[in-house]
Amino acid sequence: MAPPRKPRRRLRDLLAETDPPTTLVSERKLRSASRRDFLIFGAAATAAAAGFWWLLPDGAAEEKLPEGAIHALDTAAARLGLTKDRREKFLNRTLSFDDDVAEALFSRGRKVRTYTKGQVTPLRNNYNGATPGPAYLADWKLELSGLASGRTETLGIEDLRKFPFREQITRLVCVEGWSAVAWWGGLRFADLLDAHPPAPGARWAGIESSVNLDIDGNEDPYYVSIDLETARHPQALLATHMAGRPLGVDHGAPLRLLVPMKLGLKNIKAITAITYSAAQPDDYWAERGYSKYDGL
Amino acid sequence: MSARSRAVPAPRVPETPVRIKYPHHFLVRLTHWANVPLLAGLILSGLAIYWAAPVFVHAQNPATGSNDYLADLGVWIVNHVPAAKSYPRPTTWFYDHFSIGPGQLALALRLHWFFAYLFMANGALYLVGLLAGGGYRALLPRRADVRGAVAMMRYYLGWLPMKLFRCPWPHPEVGTKYNALQRAAYFSMPVFGALSVLSGWAMHKPVQLHWLERLFVNYDGARIVHFAAMVVLGTFVVPHVILVAVDGWDTFRSMVTGWSKRTTAKETGHGSAPEAPPPAA
Numbered sequence: 001m002a003p004p005r006k007p008r009r010r011l012r013d014l015l016a017e018t019d020p021p022t023t024l025v026s027e028r029k030l031r032s033a034s035r036r037d038f039l040i041f042g043a044a045a046t047a048a049a050a051g052f053w054w055l056l057p058d059g060a061a062e063e064k065l066p067e068g069a070i071h072a073l074d075t076a077a078a079r080l081g082l083t084k085d086r087r088e089k090f091l092n093r094t095l096s097f098d099d100d101v102a103e104a105l106f107s108r109g110r111k112v113r114t115y116t117k118g119q120v121t122p123l124r125n126n127y128n129g130a131t132p133g134p135a136y137l138a139d140w141k142l143e144l145s146g147l148a149s150g151r152t153e154t155l156g157i158e159d160l161r162k163f164p165f166r167e168q169i170t171r172l173v174c175v176e177g178w179s180a181v182a183w184w185g186g187l188r189f190a191d192l193l194d195a196h197p198p199a200p201g202a203r204w205a206g207i208e209s210s211v212n213l214d215i216d217g218n219e220d221p222y223y224v225s226i227d228l229e230t231a232r233h234p235q236a237l238l239a240t241h242m243a244g245r246p247l248g249v250d251h252g253a254p255l256r257l258l259v260p261m262k263l264g265l266k267n268i269k270a271i272t273a274i275t276y277s278a279a280q281p282d283d284y285w286a287e288r289g290y291s292k293y294d295g296l
Numbered sequence: 297m298s299a300r301s302r303a304v305p306a307p308r309v310p311e312t313p314v315r316i317k318y319p320h321h322f323l324v325r326l327t328h329w330a331n332v333p334l335l336a337g338l339i340l341s342g343l344a345i346y347w348a349a350p351v352f353v354h355a356q357n358p359a360t361g362s363n364d365y366l367a368d369l370g371v372w373i374v375n376h377v378p379a380a381k382s383y384p385r386p387t388t389w390f391y392d393h394f395s396i397g398p399g400q401l402a403l404a405l406r407l408h409w410f411f412a413y414l415f416m417a418n419g420a421l422y423l424v425g426l427l428a429g430g431g432y433r434a435l436l437p438r439r440a441d442v443r444g445a446v447a448m449m450r451y452y453l454g455w456l457p458m459k460l461f462r463c464p465w466p467h468p469e470v471g472t473k474y475n476a477l478q479r480a481a482y483f484s485m486p487v488f489g490a491l492s493v494l495s496g497w498a499m500h501k502p503v504q505l506h507w508l509e510r511l512f513v514n515y516d517g518a519r520i521v522h523f524a525a526m527v528v529l530g531t532f533v534v535p536h537v538i539l540v541a542v543d544g545w546d547t548f549r550s551m552v553t554g555w556s557k558r559t560t561a562k563e564t565g566h567g568s569a570p571e572a573p574p575p576a577a
Contacts, residue, residue: 017434022315024313025555026313033555048332052333055337056396057396057397091406096407097409105504106330106502110503113509171502174349175401177345177499177519285402290402295504296503
């Protein structure tokens with residue numbers, strides 16, 4: 001049996017600072033080793049500077065570097081084949097790597113944190129363009145396609161009222177960095193999927209708002225993709241209400257997607273069509289350089 | 297064979313042996329320098345992300361249209377620093393100079409993930425290097441550190457006046473690789489690095505890593521810690537570079553090559569400075 005004090009002393013030995021061992025090396029050897037190391041250091045620093053130049057947006061350095069340096073770096077980057085095209089491809093690969101991480105982390109059983117009504121915060125209307133006028137509400141319909149029935153089905157707001165009404169108070173997190181807690185009501189996406197099942201083999205829902213407008217008020221349809229795993233999550237709502245009242249146009253009347261396990265840009269407002277498919281549909285913001293999966 | 301047998305001129309550098317030690321493991325040196333471009337990339341892209349939705353805000357100022365304290369800082373600089381005078385866009389001065397620029401969110405996010413994954417890998421390699429080379433031993437805080445830190449602060453505060461009065465001002469005795477202030481600074485850097493990584497993940501995946509978000513109280517708590525960690529990591533560079541410059545070439549070279557000629561406590565820790573006065577009788 002070992003004496004009881006022994007493990008403690010061993011830990012202390014492991015943590016104590018000791019004098020580093022010294023060796024005798026000839027001055028000449030030291031100098032040549034030193035020269036080699038500084039050459040490697042310089043080469044690495046140059047490579048890092050070139051890489052930086054390639055990755056940073058054009059014009060970002062205008063305020064920071066003299067014009068001559070900018071020109072020299074541009075020439076060097078072009079000689080090395082560091083083109084803008086390659087930069088985009090490279091950065092998109094980074095993004096899909098990060099999306100894969102998010103997808104690996106996702107678990108359908110994991111609940112999004114919920115809040116009390118007292119914790120609700122103001123929610124801004126973050127329509128990227130103009131907010132659509134209320135005219136579209138009069139003949140609003142939801143079109144479902146890619147269904148097991150093979151038909152395209154059209155639902156009115158009364159059809160959606162037949163589903164069990166669910167409420168939740170969750171946080172909406174924007175890719176810009178702000179977030180807001182809001183009180184939502186509507187039907188579970190899972191209930192709609194049960195009532196109108198997608199065609200076998202479908203893995204995605206492509207959700208579209210044809211009434212979305214650009215900043216000048218011109219038609220600019222908005223669309224997102226949602227994997228059906230997320231759509232079946234119990235906290236994925238097709239919201240019709242906010243703060244106990246029907247949605248206003250600024251928050252996506254009469255029907256918006258509420259997926260609090262995704263960034264706000266997936267929470268599409270004023271849905272007009274849902275299409276189920278085996279392949280991943282397009283995303284409005286992914287086509288503009290943002291991520292596609294957006295799992296929080 | 298022929299090259300060997302040929303008479304070579306006498307080496308200019310003598311073969312005399314020099315006593316050296318290896319204070320920094322290869323991985324510690326590598327990751328130390330990798331932090332320079334990685335942190336630069338993280339801060340340049342991070343502040344461009346911050347621009348999209350600042351966390352430190354006030355009611356909108358009707359004169360500038362700004363509600364963001366960092367934008368205000370830029371306005372102040374344009375108004376008060378002669379070199380920045382007549383800058384056309386005062387509210388974006390700060391972001392034009394310290395980030396990849398306003399209105400670059402999509403690019404800034406992609407760059408930030410790229411640098412962030414490398415920064416995490418780099419941090420892991422640094423820890424491996426610390427363990428493999430035993431460098432962690434010199435970083436661990438110890439009981440005498442409070443007294444040692446006070447002595448060092450007293451030394452730094454008195455250094456300039458004593459120089460002016462030409463009074464002897466001996467460096468406190470340090471028998472270890474680092475003095476107490478250095479130890480606190482070098483120990484806290486990986487801690488703040490870890491804090492920036494954890495708060496970053498808390499913001500990035502607040503649902504899947506909800507426990508991490510709770511660790512920072514809430515979403516904005518993580519944002520504030522992330523910002524503060526950036527400020528600490530960024531400002532550390534200033535005294536770090538000044539003190540290395542003061543300490544001399546051997547210190548800088550040892551971080552590149554790995555070896556140092558300072559093998560005695562007298563040289564490393566200023567054990568007994570030559571200008572130290574004789575102890576009072």
